[in-house]
Amino acid sequence: MTKRFRSRDGAAHTATRDMSFTVRQGEFVSVVGPTGCGKSTSLSMISGLAQAGEGEVLVHGRPVTGIPDRLGYMFQQDAVLPWRTVLDNVAAGPRYRGAPKRAAREQAADWVARVGLAGFERYYPHQLSGGMRKRVALAQTLINEPSILLMDEPFGALDVQTREHMQDLLLELWSGTGAAVVFVTHDLTEAIALADTVVVMTAAPATVKDVVRVDLARPRRVEEIRLEDAFLGVYRRVWDSLREEVEITRARGARRAA
Amino acid sequence: MPPETVAAAPPPVEDAQASAPARRRRFPAPKITVTRVLLVVLWLGSWEAATAGWLDPFYYSRPSAIWGRLVDWFTKGTAFGSIWEQIGVTLEEAVLGFAAGSLAGIVLGVLLGRGRFIAEVCAPFIKAANAIPRIVLASLFVIWFGLGMSSKVATAVVLVFFAVFFNAFQGAREVDRTLVDNARILGAKPRQILTSIVLPSATSWILASLHVAFGFALIGAIVGEYTGADKGLGLLINHAQGTFDAAGIYAGMIIITVVALLAEWLLTLLERRLLAWRPPSSSAAADAQI
Numbered sequence: 001m002t003k004r005f006r007s008r009d010g011a012a013h014t015a016t017r018d019m020s021f022t023v024r025q026g027e028f029v030s031v032v033g034p035t036g037c038g039k040s041t042s043l044s045m046i047s048g049l050a051q052a053g054e055g056e057v058l059v060h061g062r063p064v065t066g067i068p069d070r071l072g073y074m075f076q077q078d079a080v081l082p083w084r085t086v087l088d089n090v091a092a093g094p095r096y097r098g099a100p101k102r103a104a105r106e107q108a109a110d111w112v113a114r115v116g117l118a119g120f121e122r123y124y125p126h127q128l129s130g131g132m133r134k135r136v137a138l139a140q141t142l143i144n145e146p147s148i149l150l151m152d153e154p155f156g157a158l159d160v161q162t163r164e165h166m167q168d169l170l171l172e173l174w175s176g177t178g179a180a181v182v183f184v185t186h187d188l189t190e191a192i193a194l195a196d197t198v199v200v201m202t203a204a205p206a207t208v209k210d211v212v213r214v215d216l217a218r219p220r221r222v223e224e225i226r227l228e229d230a231f232l233g234v235y236r237r238v239w240d241s242l243r244e245e246v247e248i249t250r251a252r253g254a255r256r257a258a
Numbered sequence: 259m260p261p262e263t264v265a266a267a268p269p270p271v272e273d274a275q276a277s278a279p280a281r282r283r284r285f286p287a288p289k290i291t292v293t294r295v296l297l298v299v300l301w302l303g304s305w306e307a308a309t310a311g312w313l314d315p316f317y318y319s320r321p322s323a324i325w326g327r328l329v330d331w332f333t334k335g336t337a338f339g340s341i342w343e344q345i346g347v348t349l350e351e352a353v354l355g356f357a358a359g360s361l362a363g364i365v366l367g368v369l370l371g372r373g374r375f376i377a378e379v380c381a382p383f384i385k386a387a388n389a390i391p392r393i394v395l396a397s398l399f400v401i402w403f404g405l406g407m408s409s410k411v412a413t414a415v416v417l418v419f420f421a422v423f424f425n426a427f428q429g430a431r432e433v434d435r436t437l438v439d440n441a442r443i444l445g446a447k448p449r450q451i452l453t454s455i456v457l458p459s460a461t462s463w464i465l466a467s468l469h470v471a472f473g474f475a476l477i478g479a480i481v482g483e484y485t486g487a488d489k490g491l492g493l494l495i496n497h498a499q500g501t502f503d504a505a506g507i508y509a510g511m512i513i514i515t516v517v518a519l520l521a522e523w524l525l526t527l528l529e530r531r532l533l534a535w536r537p538p539s540s541s542a543a544a545d546a547q548i
Contacts, residue, residue, distance in 0.1 A: 049439055067442060079440035083458045083535040092454070096445040126537040144444060 019207045021199050025147070028174070028181045030191035032242060033201030034249035039184040040076070042206070043150045046182065047073050059148065072146030072179075074154040080125045080136050086112060087121040089136050093144040111139040115169065131162035135169070142173055149174070151183045155190070167194060167222040175219060188242070192234050193222045200241045203248040210241040319504035327509040336494055341513075348479050348491040349517060351407055355414020356475035360422045362415070363471075364464055367426025372456060377427075388424075392416050393481055400486045410487065414478030421471040422464065429463030430456055462536070465529045472521045476514060 019042065023029050031039050044050040046057050048067040057064040059071075080089045091108035095101065112121055115135040125133055134155060141149070155163045167190060174181060185191050191198050192214055200210040214234050216225060225231055302321045305313075309320040331341040338344065370377045370384075396413040403409035433456050441455050483492025491510050498506025 047443060049442065071443065073440070073443040075436050075440060077436045079436045081437065081455070081458070083461075083533075092441070092446075093444040096441065096447070096450055096454075124535045126535070140440075140444065 019201075021208050021211065023148075023180045023182055025180050026178045027197060028183065028195045029197045029199055030195035031182060031184045031199045031201060032186070032188060032191045032238065033206060034203050034242070034246045035186070036249070037201050037204045037245070038206035039201060040152050043073070043152050043182065043184055046148075047071060047150055049073075068148065070145065070147040071150070072141040072144060072148070073150045074137055074141050074152065076153045076156055078125070078133055078137070080133055080140065082125050085122050085124055086117060086128070086136050089125070090139045090143055092140060097144070107143060108139075111143045112136075114173065115139040129162075131158055131166065134158065134166055138166070138170065138173070145177070147179050149179050149181045151181065153185050154183075156186065163190070164222050170194070171218075171220060171222070188235060188238055189226050190222075192231060192238065193220065193225050198234070198238050200238060201245070203245045203252070209245065210238075212238050212241070316502070317504060319508055323505040324508045324512070327503075327505040328512065331509065337497060338489060338493060344489060344491050344494055345513060345517065347407070347489045348476070348483065348514075351410040351479035351482065351490070352414055352472070352475040354407075355411045355478055356418050356472055358411070359415040359418025359475065360464075360468060360471055363419045363422030363467075364426045367423045367464075368430045368452070368456060368460060371427045371430025371460070372452065384423075388420055392420070393477075396478070396482045396485045399482065405486050405488055409485075410479045410482030410490070410492075413482040414475040417474040417478040418471045421474055422467045425463045425467035426460055429460030432463070433459045462533060465525075465532065468529075469522060469525055472525060473518055476518055476521075480514065 019038075021029075031042070033039050041050065045052045046059070046064065048064045048071075052064075059068045081092070084092070087105060087108050090111050091101075091104040094104035094107055099107070109121060112118060115138055117132060117135050117139070120128065120132065125136065128136070137154070155166045158166065171194060181195075183191070183194060195214050198212045198214060199208055200212065201207070202209045212234060216228070216230055216234075306321050309315040309318065315323065335341060336344060370380060393413075395416055396409070399409040399412040403412060437455050437459065438451055441451050446454065479490070480492035480495070483490035484496050487493045491514055495507055495510040498504075498510065
C-alpha cells in the first residue's frame with residue numbers, strides 16, 4: 001500500500017502547500033513541525049473528514065473521497081462518549097458497523113483487557129483519569145483493526161510518566177498488526193522513540209522539509225531508547241532541521257503581537 | 259496494571275458521597291428546617307392577626323378561612339363536583355399538553371439544530387412565533403375546539419413547545435464536533451450519529467427545559483379553563499373570582515402549587531436516572547439551585 005499525500009488548501013489561510021509524503025503499509029511515521037503548521041489539517045484530509053483543496057490524498061492507491069475503509073483516528077481531545085461506560089465506548093465501532101450487541105461487547109471486553117483496563121468495564125469516563133480515558137480511546141480505535149492509524153497528538157495532555165506508558169502500550173499493540181501509522185506530535189523524543197520515519201514540516205504553509213529514517217531496533221522500550229547514542233544522533237539531526245522552522249514561526253508570532 | 263491506573267481509581271460511589279459535602283460547608287439540616295417552619299408560622303400568624311385588625315378579610319382573606327375552604331372542598335366537594343375530579347381534569351390536560359408539546363419540541367428542535375439549511379429558512383418565523391403572546395391563543399382555541407378538554411391541551415402544547423424547542427435546538431447545535439468526527443471514523447451512519455451522539459448530548463439541555471415546561475403546561479391548562487370550561491381548577495378559581503371569594507382563589511393556588519411540586523419531584527427522579535453518567539459535582543450543583 002502506498003499513501004501519497006499532496007495537497008493545497010487555499011481558502012483564507014493556506015495551511016499546507018505542495019506537501020507530499022508517502023507512508024508504506026506497516027510503517028510508523030511521526031510528523032513534527034512548528035505550532036500551527038497544518039499537521040492536524042493533513043490528518044483530517046487523509047481521514048476524509050476534510051476535503052483537500054487542490055491535489056489529492058491517495059489511500060491504497062485510490063483518491064480519498066469519503067472516510068476510507070479500515071481507518072482509525074485518535075484525536076487530540078477526548079472523544080470518548082461521557083454517557084457510555086468503558087465497555088460500551090469500546091464496543092461503539094463494531095456496533096456502528098452492524099455487529100450484534102453481544103458479540104460487540106465480548107470483543108470490547110477483550111480490548112478493554114488488552115489496554116490494561118480490566119475491571120473498569122462499567123465505569124463512566126468521568127470516573128477515570130486522563131490516561132485511562134486515553135486507553136479507552138485507544139481500544140475504541142484499535143478494535144476496528146485499522147490498516148491506517150492516524151494519531152493527532154493523542155498523548156499531548158498527559159503527564160510524562162503516563163505518556164511513556166501509553167507510548168509503550170501503543171507500540172506493543174501496534175507491532176505485528178501491519179498498520180500504517182501517521183503520528184503527529186510536538187514532542188521530538190516521542191516522535192523518534194516511536195517511529196520508523198520522522199517527517200519534519202516547515203512553518204505554515206507547510207511543506208515537507210526533511211524526512212529522517214530512524215534505524216533503531218524493535219521492540220523498543222521508550223524510557224530506555226532515549227538514552228542510546230543512536231537515538232541522540234537522530235534527535236540532533238531532526239532538531240537541527242526543525243529549529244529554523246520553529247524560529248520562523250516564533251518571529252512571525254512576535255511580529256503579529258507587536 | 260500500570261501505576262497510574264491504580265492511583266486514580268477510587269470506588270466511584272464513595273467518591274460522590276465524600277466530596278459533595280466537603281466542597282460546600284452545610285448547615286445542620288434540623289436547624290434549616292426549624293428556621294423554615296418558624297418563617298411560615300410568622301408569616302401566617304401575622305397575616306391572621308392583621309385580618310383581625312386593619313386588613314379587611316373580605317378582600318385579603320385569612321389563613322384560617324383558606325384552610326376551611328380547602329377542608330370543605332376535600333370533604334364536601336366543590337360547586338362543580340368532587341375536588342379530585344377537578345384536579346384530575348387539570349392534570350390530564352397538563353400532562354397531555356406536556357407530552358405532545360415536548361415531543362414536538364424535541365423532534366423539531368433536534369431536526370432544525372442539525373439541519374443548517376432548514377434552520378436558516380425557519381429562523382425568522384420561529385422568532386416571530388416566539389414573540390407572539392401565546393397565552394392569548396387560549397381564547398382562539400376555545401372558539402376552535404370548544405369548552406372541552408382539547409382547547410386546554412392545545413394551549414398547554416403551545417406553551418410547552420417553545421420552551422422545549424429552543425433548548426433542544428441549542429442542545430443539538432452544541433454537540434462536540436470531535437465526538438461526531440470520532441463516531442464517523444468509527445463507522446457511524448448519519449442516523450446512528452443522531453441517535454448515539456446528538457440525542458444523548460442534547461439530553462441534559464432538554465431535561466433542563468422539561469422542568470420549566472411542566473410548569474408551563476399547568477399554566478396553559480389553567481388559563482385555558484379560566485377562559486372557558488366546564489371543569490378543572492382554573493374554572494374553580496374563575497368561579498371564586500366571580501363570587502368575590504378570595505379564600506377560594508388562594509385555596510386553588512395552593513392545590514396547583516402542590517401539584518407542580520409533585521411533578522417537579524418526578525421530573526428530578528427521571529433526570530437522575532437519565533443522567534447517571536454525569537459527574538456527581540454537577541448534580542450537586544443542580545440541587546443547590548432548587
